[in-house]
Amino acid sequence: MEYEVVIGMEIHVEIDTKSKVFCGCKNEFHAPANSHVCPVCLGMPGALPVMNREMVNKSVAVGLALNCEISRWSKMDRKNYFYPDQSKNYQISQFDLPLCHDGSCEFEVNGEINKIGITRAHLEEDTARNDHTQGIGESGIDFNRCGVSLLEIVTEPDLRSAEQTYAFLNHLKQTLLYLGVSDCNMEEGSLRAEPNISVRPVGQKEFGIKSEVKNVASFSGVQKAIEYEFKRQVKALKKGETLIQETRGWDADQGITVPQRTKESAHDYRYFPEPDLIPIAVDEAWEQEIRESLPELPLARKHRTTEQYSLSDYDAGVLTASREMADYFEACVAAGAPAKLATNWITGDLQALISDAKADITNIKITPEQLAAMIGLIEDGTISGKIAKDILPDMFESGKEPKVIVEENGLVQISDLSELEGIIREILTQHPGPVEDFRSGKMQAKGFLVGQSMKATKGKANPKVVNQILDQLLNEE
Amino acid sequence: MSKITTEDVEYVAGLAQLILDDDSKERLVHEMGDILNYMDALNELDTEDIEPMMHVLDLANVYREDEVKKSLSKEDVFKNAPKSEGDYFLVPRILDNTES
Numbered sequence: 001m002e003y004e005v006v007i008g009m010e011i012h013v014e015i016d017t018k019s020k021v022f023c024g025c026k027n028e029f030h031a032p033a034n035s036h037v038c039p040v041c042l043g044m045p046g047a048l049p050v051m052n053r054e055m056v057n058k059s060v061a062v063g064l065a066l067n068c069e070i071s072r073w074s075k076m077d078r079k080n081y082f083y084p085d086q087s088k089n090y091q092i093s094q095f096d097l098p099l100c101h102d103g104s105c106e107f108e109v110n111g112e113i114n115k116i117g118i119t120r121a122h123l124e125e126d127t128a129r130n131d132h133t134q135g136i137g138e139s140g141i142d143f144n145r146c147g148v149s150l151l152e153i154v155t156e157p158d159l160r161s162a163e164q165t166y167a168f169l170n171h172l173k174q175t176l177l178y179l180g181v182s183d184c185n186m187e188e189g190s191l192r193a194e195p196n197i198s199v200r201p202v203g204q205k206e207f208g209i210k211s212e213v214k215n216v217a218s219f220s221g222v223q224k225a226i227e228y229e230f231k232r233q234v235k236a237l238k239k240g241e242t243l244i245q246e247t248r249g250w251d252a253d254q255g256i257t258v259p260q261r262t263k264e265s266a267h268d269y270r271y272f273p274e275p276d277l278i279p280i281a282v283d284e285a286w287e288q289e290i291r292e293s294l295p296e297l298p299l300a301r302k303h304r305t306t307e308q309y310s311l312s313d314y315d316a317g318v319l320t321a322s323r324e325m326a327d328y329f330e331a332c333v334a335a336g337a338p339a340k341l342a343t344n345w346i347t348g349d350l351q352a353l354i355s356d357a358k359a360d361i362t363n364i365k366i367t368p369e370q371l372a373a374m375i376g377l378i379e380d381g382t383i384s385g386k387i388a389k390d391i392l393p394d395m396f397e398s399g400k401e402p403k404v405i406v407e408e409n410g411l412v413q414i415s416d417l418s419e420l421e422g423i424i425r426e427i428l429t430q431h432p433g434p435v436e437d438f439r440s441g442k443m444q445a446k447g448f449l450v451g452q453s454m455k456a457t458k459g460k461a462n463p464k465v466v467n468q469i470l471d472q473l474l475n476e477e
Numbered sequence: 478m479s480k481i482t483t484e485d486v487e488y489v490a491g492l493a494q495l496i497l498d499d500d501s502k503e504r505l506v507h508e509m510g511d512i513l514n515y516m517d518a519l520n521e522l523d524t525e526d527i528e529p530m531m532h533v534l535d536l537a538n539v540y541r542e543d544e545v546k547k548s549l550s551k552e553d554v555f556k557n558a559p560k561s562e563g564d565y566f567l568v569p570r571i572l573d574n575t576e577s
Contacts, residue, residue: 017543024546033564034555036548044557054543075531082494084568097531130571140565268492278539279532 002202003237005230007165007195008119008157010212011172013182014126014190015058015149021125022049022092022147022277029188033131033142041125041147043088049276051076055149056099056280058181059123060290062151063100065175065297066118070287074099076123076274084141085127093152095271098122099280105155106299107171109164111313116168117156126150145189157196157207162226169193169219174298178323186218193222197229199237208233209243213257216250225250228257301326309339318347324362335372338379345371349389353396365399366392374402386459387411415462417469420453423461424469427452438474446470480513481506 020027023040039047063070077095103118126148131140153172159165173184173191184191193216198208211233213225229248236243248257296304298320305316305326320326325346332342350371354361374395377383383391383406391405398405406412414420427449428435437445453466486505490497497505551564560567 019543019545024541024544025548026545034566035551035564037554038546038548042549042554050539050541052543053540056540073531073537080492084571131565132571137570138560138567139569139571140562140567142565270492273532275533278534279537281537 001238003199003230003234004160004202005162005226006157006198006200006207006210007159007162007226008210009153009155009159009165009169010194010196011153011155011169012126012192012194013062013151013153013176013184015055015151016180016182017052017054017058017149019052020147021052021055021123021149023047025147027148028144029185029190031144033140033144035144037143037146042143043086043146049092051277051280052149055123056282057290058149058179059099059121059151060282060287061179061294062153062176062181063103063121064287064291064294065179066100066103066105066121066153068100068103068118068121070282071097071099071101072281072283073097074280074282076277076280077271078274079124079269079271081269084139085130086125086146087128087143091125091127092274092277093124093271094122099282105168105172105175107168108299109167114164114167116158119154119156121151121153124150124152157198157210162223162230165195165226166219166223169222171298173219174321178295178298178301180295180323192216193219195222195226195229197226197233199230199233208237209245211243211245211257212247213250214247214260217252221250221252224255225257228255232257295323305329309333309343311339311343315340315343315347319343322361324360328361328368331368332372332375335369337372337375341375341379342372345375345392349392350396353393357396364396366395367399370395370399370402377402377406381415381462382406382412384413384459384461384463386454386463387413390459411460413462414457414460415465417465420457420461420465421469421473423456424449424453424466424473427456428473435474446474449474481510485509 014027015021017027019025020036020041023038025036025038025041028036040049060070074094074097076092078090079093079095080090082089098120100121101119103121104115105118106113106115108114126145128141128143128146131142133140155168159168176182176184176191182190186192194212194214195216196210196212198210200206200208211229213222213229216222216225233243247260249260250257301323302313302316302320305311305320306313309316311319318325319329329342329346332346333339337345350366353359354364357364374388374392378385378388387406388402391402391409391411394400394405395402431449431452434445434448438449449470450463450466453470454461454463483502483506486497486502486509489509490502490505555561555566558566
């Protein structure tokens with residue numbers, strides 16, 4: 001029997017608010033343990049949480065980007081459980097009235113548009129971090145993360161392969177980065193993705209019994225966990241075993257999932273309304289204000305970039321991978337660079353310099369205008385493409401205008417016919433062998449002579465003119 | 478006959494991390510059963526045209542601006558902690574994997 005895998009995702013995103021969701025403590029990852037805590041996030045009796053307005057704004061922005069309906073009336077609830085990742089014995093979350101619900105998201109898989117349903121996106125507080133490296137028999141708790149703004153996005157079980165899931169997660173991350181609502185740093189836990197995975201015979205309508213996989217630290221980990229779970233579940237079913245609904249942990253070292261807890265022993269969270277927080281009522285005007293502030297989103301921008309600049313789907317995809325790179329590209333073109341040349345320089349040499357320097361396109365010294373000016377110098381024949389490749393690292397280091405670097409180093413291309421002819425005549429005299437070879441029909445000998453000419457002029461000779469002169473001289477004598 | 482069984486009481490006690498003796502369980506079977514009976518009495522009321530109450534306060538949209546305020550001093554943070562070391566609160570070692 002053929003089986004197919006069915007996947008839904010639960011994604012936790014730490015929303016980039018300056019302060020925590022219910023108190024004024026700073027939201028900062030790199031800080032000494034318990035340095036950003038107060039009576040509210042420590043869960044002291046009598047402390048009063050108050051909702052951060054920016055958390056609502058940014059969460060609505062995510063909801064709108066995911067085509068969700070925004071609740072006109074929404075409230076917070078208490079999710080009750082005992083575990084030392086919070087001290088109140090409940091986490092403030094949302095139960096039956098999430099802020100955003102019933103959305104959908106389009107994303108590309110190998111150039112094809114796929115669509116996934118978004119069940120809901122609800123507000124909650126992040127929990128404290130446990131440190132098990134303390135002494136024997138004890139665990140340490142750091143409450144800096146407790147109370148950090150957290151948005152949980154839940155999708156419909158619409159995904160049908162590990163590859164498709166990987167593409168969706170990347171698209172979602174790209175969207176969140178475009179929105180500027182989270183740094184999506186997975187190493188620091190700003191973005192955490194947990195797949196729900198089940199299998200069923202192809203053609204069967206009913207879903208199989210699902211497992212929820214936790215502790216996955218990367219999107220490729222999610223992909224591997226799905227592949228592993230698919231094999232494990234199919235194997236069990238083929239042996240006639242009955243699957244149980246359970247939570248499993250991903251063991252990245254061994255590449256397997258291991259049981260964590262079964263549904264029977266899972267918590268009964270006994271949600272009830274949080275009396276300390278006031279309901280959230282986002283009316284049409286507020287929603288509209290946020291909708292108007294949304295940036296152009298990744299797929300739309302890619303599509304427009306393809307159309308407006310006559311670029312390939314591939315080029316447009318690379319350029320719009322981040323909003324910052326797309327902005328850089330458009331500024332470069334606005335400064336006069338032909339789109340295709342700007343694309344090649346940005347995604348080629350410039351990107352390589354940025355990667356090597358572990359820099360970011362938002363804070364490099366070369367401005368888009370300078371890059372456009374450099375491309376202009378190639379276009380008008382002032383410098384060769386080869387010289388441009390040489391001066392780019394200099395521009396990257398110093399932030400100097402390309403024209404200044406060219407002048408300072410005497411790199412202006414030699415296109416003067418008589419000057420070049422003199423140099424080339426000398427080269428022909430110095431290398432009678434290759435000249436003979438060429439004349440006896442070995443055309444590749446010309447390449448050597450071009451190389452020598454470029455070398456003699458330190459790359460400044462205009463290669464087109466060198467070729468013209470060589471053709472002329474080799475044929476006339 | 479109470480609507481609540483001893484097993485129900487034990488289950489709820491377990492969720493609340495309470496250990497009850499037999500007398501307490503017996504007492505709670507009746508008390509919790511009485512509460513449910515009272516709910517049944519309330520359910521007899523006709524609430525057809527009454528909006529459900531979402532919150533005890535008749536308010537909406539009370540927010541704080543996203544501004545960083547001073548956090549507690551290290552001394553104050555650990556003042557009530559039964560046990561701490563360095564920058565951390567200490568609790569008995571967490572053995573199981575029940576993190577939510």
